[in-house]
Amino acid sequence: MIVLLAGLWPGLAVALLLGLGVGALSGWPRDRAIPLGLGVLALLLAGLATSGLVTGLADFGLDGGALMLAAYLVGCALGSLAHGQRPDRDRL
Structure with a gap:
């Protein structure tokens, strides 16, 4: 796992920053x-990546995609907090 993270950290950092930007601009979805x-x-994706059904180079892409999607979603959630809109604030 350390080797995977060592090779993918630039993509993970960009996914997190992109998620922060998108979340800050758009806020939490209604x-x-x-x-x-x-x-x-x-x-x-995480379940498929850990199941072992996919092997080889496709498994590396699946693992990277699952990690980058998770980083993007965390960035979106944190960015929406910076937007100032909470998830249940607009519901009346």
Whole structure:
């Protein structure tokens, strides 16, 4: 795992920064289906990456994609906090 992170840290850093920017500009989505769907997608990718069904170079791409999606989603969540809009503030 350390070798994977050592090779992918620039992409992870860019995914986190991109998520911070997107989250700060757009804020938290008003519809709960969007974050729920992205969370389910991240969990499915992580499950597929750890299952061992995919091997070789495709497994490296799948692992990298799952890690970068997770970094992007964390960046979006943190950026939405900087936007000043909380997830339940607009619901009346």
